[in-house]
Amino acid sequence: MRPLxxxxxxxxxxxxxxANMAKTAGMAKKxxxxxxxxxxxxxxxxxxxxxxxxxxxxxxxxEPIPGTSTDxxxxxxxxxxxxxxxxxxERRAPGIYHNTAVVFEQDGSIAGVYRKxxxxxxxxxxxxxYFTPGDLGFTPVxxxxxKLGILVCWDQWYPEAARxxxxxxxxxxxxxxxxxxxxxxxxxxxxRQLEAWEIVQRGHAVANGLPVLAVNRVGFEMSDTxxxxxxxxxxxxxxxxxxxxxxxxGSTDQEEIVAAKIDLDRSEKVRRIWPFxxxxxxxxxxxxxxRYRD
Amino acid sequence: MRPLxxxxxxxxxxxxxxANMAKTAGMAKKxxxxxxxxxxxxxxxxxxxxxxxxxxxxxxxxEPIPGTSTDxxxxxxxxxxxxxxxxxxERRAPGIYHNTAVVFEQDGSIAGVYRKxxxxxxxxxxxxxYFTPGDLGFTPVxxxxxKLGILVCWDQWYPEAARxxxxxxxxxxxxxxxxxxxxxxxxxxxxRQLEAWEIVQRGHAVANGLPVLAVNRVGFEMSDTxxxxxxxxxxxxxxxxxxxxxxxxGSTDQEEIVAAKIDLDRSEKVRRIWPFxxxxxxxxxxxxxxRYRD
Numbered sequence: 001m002r003p004l005x006x007x008x009x010x011x012x013x014x015x016x017x018x019a020n021m022a023k024t025a026g027m028a029k030k031x032x033x034x035x036x037x038x039x040x041x042x043x044x045x046x047x048x049x050x051x052x053x054x055x056x057x058x059x060x061x062x063e064p065i066p067g068t069s070t071d072x073x074x075x076x077x078x079x080x081x082x083x084x085x086x087x088x089x090e091r092r093a094p095g096i097y098h099n100t101a102v103v104f105e106q107d108g109s110i111a112g113v114y115r116k117x118x119x120x121x122x123x124x125x126x127x128x129x130y131f132t133p134g135d136l137g138f139t140p141v142x143x144x145x146x147k148l149g150i151l152v153c154w155d156q157w158y159p160e161a162a163r164x165x166x167x168x169x170x171x172x173x174x175x176x177x178x179x180x181x182x183x184x185x186x187x188x189x190x191x192r193q194l195e196a197w198e199i200v201q202r203g204h205a206v207a208n209g210l211p212v213l214a215v216n217r218v219g220f221e222m223s224d225t226x227x228x229x230x231x232x233x234x235x236x237x238x239x240x241x242x243x244x245x246x247x248x249x250g251s252t253d254q255e256e257i258v259a260a261k262i263d264l265d266r267s268e269k270v271r272r273i274w275p276f277x278x279x280x281x282x283x284x285x286x287x288x289x290x291r292y293r294d
Numbered sequence: 295m296r297p298l299x300x301x302x303x304x305x306x307x308x309x310x311x312x313a314n315m316a317k318t319a320g321m322a323k324k325x326x327x328x329x330x331x332x333x334x335x336x337x338x339x340x341x342x343x344x345x346x347x348x349x350x351x352x353x354x355x356x357e358p359i360p361g362t363s364t365d366x367x368x369x370x371x372x373x374x375x376x377x378x379x380x381x382x383x384e385r386r387a388p389g390i391y392h393n394t395a396v397v398f399e400q401d402g403s404i405a406g407v408y409r410k411x412x413x414x415x416x417x418x419x420x421x422x423x424y425f426t427p428g429d430l431g432f433t434p435v436x437x438x439x440x441k442l443g444i445l446v447c448w449d450q451w452y453p454e455a456a457r458x459x460x461x462x463x464x465x466x467x468x469x470x471x472x473x474x475x476x477x478x479x480x481x482x483x484x485x486r487q488l489e490a491w492e493i494v495q496r497g498h499a500v501a502n503g504l505p506v507l508a509v510n511r512v513g514f515e516m517s518d519t520x521x522x523x524x525x526x527x528x529x530x531x532x533x534x535x536x537x538x539x540x541x542x543x544g545s546t547d548q549e550e551i552v553a554a555k556i557d558l559d560r561s562e563k564v565r566r567i568w569p570f571x572x573x574x575x576x577x578x579x580x581x582x583x584x585r586y587r588d
Contacts, residue, residue, distance in 0.1 A: 118573045137578050157570045159453030159501050160579050168587040192537045196500045199538045203497020206490045207453050243490045276451045279412045282583045284431050285454050289576045293462040 002264040004145055006038040007031035009045070010237040011255045012219030017047050021069075023255075025076050031257045032080035038145055040085040042217045042237075043153050043176040044099070052223040052231065054129040062091035070102055070110060078108030083143045085150060087176040090115070092132075099131040101150045101176060103141045112141030116152040117161065124182060124223065124231055127154070138164035146171035146264060149210070153177045156197070156214065160288065162204035166277070171264055173204055177216040180233035194234055194252075202244035209242045209271040211262045218253050242270045296558040298439055300332040301325035303339070304531040305549045306513030311341050315363075317549075319370050325551045326374035331439055334379040336511045336531075337447050337470040338393070346517040346525065348423040356385035364396055364404060372402030377437045379444060381470040384409070386426075393425040395444045395470060397435045406435030410446040411455065418476060418517065418525055421448070432458035440465035440558060443504070447471045450491070450508065454582065456498035460571070465558055467498055471510040474527035488528055488546075496538035503536045503565040505556045512547050536564045 009027045013020045028039050044050075046069060050058045063069055069088050077084040083106060090100040099116035115134030119127050138161055140147040149170030155161045156175045165173060179197060181190045198214075205212040218235040238249035239260040250258040271277065287293050303321045307314045322333050338344075340363060344352045357363055363382050371378040377400060384394035393410035409428030413421050432455055434441040443464030449455045450469045459467060473491060475484045492508075499506040512529035532543035533554040544552040565571065581587050 117575050117578060120573065122567060122569065133575070154573065157501060157568070158574065159457065159497075160574065160582060163453065164579070164581060164587070167581065167584060192539045195539065196537045199493055200497045200500040203453075203494045203500070206494040206497070207451060243486045244493045245486045245489065273416060274451070275416065277586070279414065279448065280452065280454065280585070281411050281427070282585055284411060285458070285583045287458060287461065288454060288582050289579050290461065291574070291576055292571070293458070 003261050004037055004264055005035045005261050006040070006213060006239060006259065007034070007036035008040050008213060008215035008237045008239065008250070008258040010042065010215060010218055010235050010250045010258055011045065012217060013045065013048055015048055020046055021072060027257055028076060028082070028084065029080060031259065032082050034257070034259065036082060036259060038083045040174055040213055040215050041087060041176060042215045043087045043178040044089060045087055045217070048221050049178045049217070049231065049233070051127045051130055052124050052221070052228065053225040054126050055224070058130065059091070059097060062089045062097045065090050065100060065102060065113065066110065073102070074104050074108040074110065077104035077106060081106045083111070083145050085148065085174055085176065087152065096132050097130060098134060099127070099152055101152055103143060103148060103150065106144055111143045114141065114150040114152070116155060118154045118158055120154040124228060138168065140165055140168050140170040149173045151175055153179060156201050159204060159207065162208055166208035166210055170210060171267070172211040172213060172262070173208070175201060175212070175214040177214055178233060179216055180231040182229055183232050184229045194236060198236065198238065202240050202246070205240045205242055206244040207276060209267050209274065209276065211242055211267070212240045214238055215258070218255060242267045297555050298331055298558055299329045299555050300334070300507060300533060300553065301328070301330035302334050302507060302509035302531045302533065302544070302552040304336065304509060304512055304529050304544045304552055305339065306511060307339065307342055309342055314340055315366060321551055322370060322376070322378065323374060325553065326376050328551070328553065330376060330553060332377045334468055334507055334509050335381060335470060336509045337381045337472040338383060339381055339511070342515050343472045343511070343525065343527070345421045345424055346418050346515070346522065347519040348420050349518070352424065353385070353391060356383045356391045359384050359394060359396060359407065360404065367396070368398050368402040368404065371398035371400060375400045377405070377439050379442065379468055379470065381446065390426050391424060392428060393421070393446055395446055397437060397442060397444065400438055405437045408435065408444040408446070410449060412448045412452055414448040418522060432462065434459055434462050434464040443467045445469055447473065450495050453498060453501065456502055460502035460504055464504060465561070466505040466507060466556070467502070469495060469506070469508040471508055472527065473510055474525040476523055477526050478523045488530060492530065492532065496534050496540070499534045499536055500538040501570060503561050503568065503570065505536055505561070506534045508532055509552070512549060536561045
């Protein structure tokens, strides 16, 4: 057994950036004290989810990488001696901003970054306005505790992204997320959405024989868009094993540390009884690079 | 709403081929009488699951397409005025045999075939000995009730197969299946396996915004291999909607008709709120055709 204690930090955010970061640091410290060697933060954890409307001044929140935030989280990772997965609004150049996950080594150095590849745009989630699609591809970040297949939120609906990370040797899939309900949807629709979100990611675990870690924020955040009803982020952060089996999952509405001990050796055991990677029909997959087969 | 009544025939099989086919016909007739317009049979429904051991004489069971079995099921489809999805052991040439789904139109004609693309081989499921990998690719079968994305059993673990069917305009994904437990596995492992099987297919529904129909056999079948413990087929045939929501599912051990009314218009509604196909990064998927990215 190759055990690894992992913790997800599920929190709410306010417009007070320093307070959010202090809360994150406090929860990460508690997780580390409880034995976590890998701590994963939710998507854009430094503040409110700002994509509910399109406002040019929001770009002022973007920051260079490395920069002030990476200094802060690097210091935190070093202090706690953990590998830390963060999610920042990157200012790469004037007019080029990304939704970027930054991974810190136990010594506080930056182990690698991933720039969100799939960018959503639907009512309340106007991300195409803010985020330039990633140009680093699907490459795991190599760390002292394993190769981390970091993907971000909307990526989680794409089997292609999970597969490419698995094929590149990822030891696990990790999804910092900001997803929630439009409360004008009825209860059954909200239930379907939450289950679909969980199922599709557990499906990636199954199809690739890898653990999956998904961490999502909680709390209601208002919209500045007239008539929009805001987003109730549904939490439910979870850790699944390489057969998609649920190891632990969080509440829909509480700030909490969602923790589990995963066994990195189990992936190979599972892949020996279910050798999906062996039988892929790579001779017949060419058209996956087409938009539509019409 | 574009409703379609679909029925899955979940049955056990004996070594008596005629009795199996008569039972299938009886259940299909009952399904049609209850309103089914599409009836789907399980994988290799004419007999025992013969891949538990490797015996050359088993190839005698294979048959040409068209042939005696397609005459039988074509007549049945015409009599019941249904679209019927069957699963046969195809003899294409001496030494070339396939695991082939044959789809019949309401008038009894053959609407199209699909030859199983992904072929498993693990203890008790020695399919690579019997089945030449399919060479027809992932192409839906066009019928009077819609384009059917037929895939077979082991294909169900491959998101690539589901995606290629969706990109080719499939209205639903259909998985005739023969999967079960090795009862020497403990209860928790058996539970993980059944859940993984269900989750990965519901995940395809979510990722592609399509209904999924999976039909599996029930019953215990002995193995001719010394020391092998046989297979307890786990049934659990199910129909899920385009958000992966479970509409109906069968028992693990009873012969039954698993039926639901699906709404073919819901896929487009779902794809409008979750437009995953719009945002695929086809510029970054090239390496899906590699065996491994090392």
